[in-house]
Amino acid sequence: MADDDYAELVLTVVERIPPGRVMSYGAIAEYLGRGGPRQVGAVMSHYGGGVPWHRVVAANGRLVPGHEQEALRRHRLEGTPLKSDKVDMRRAAWWPEDDPTPLDPSDARLP
DNA sequence: GCTATGACAGCTC
């Protein structure tokens, strides 16, 4: 299989991530069912332009290395649940199957 | 074919 196809798959998934939500490298790799977090990261580093790369974070909520300020700024604008300089994965984690459900009504975000 | 590397993940201290 062409690695380019893999890259496009990754980028496609990233584009589907709604504002205010994020997906971890591992989640994307798991969703695609192939490769691993490192592979997803490699694709993002090379073909990450043109997609909401800031919505792709590490499993622990760590923002993209080298672009933390930029990503953080965008997340603030989108209203992504943040935890200091990290993303609150507990609330921001998103999955393709999960529909456009923003956030659980009963779990309204707390400051 | 082995070693080094990397936008990672999970665990332990």
Added chain:
DNA sequence: CGAGCTGCCATAG
């Protein structure tokens, strides 16, 4: 909450 280690997957030298 930071620092260190091990595990995983693919690519490059």
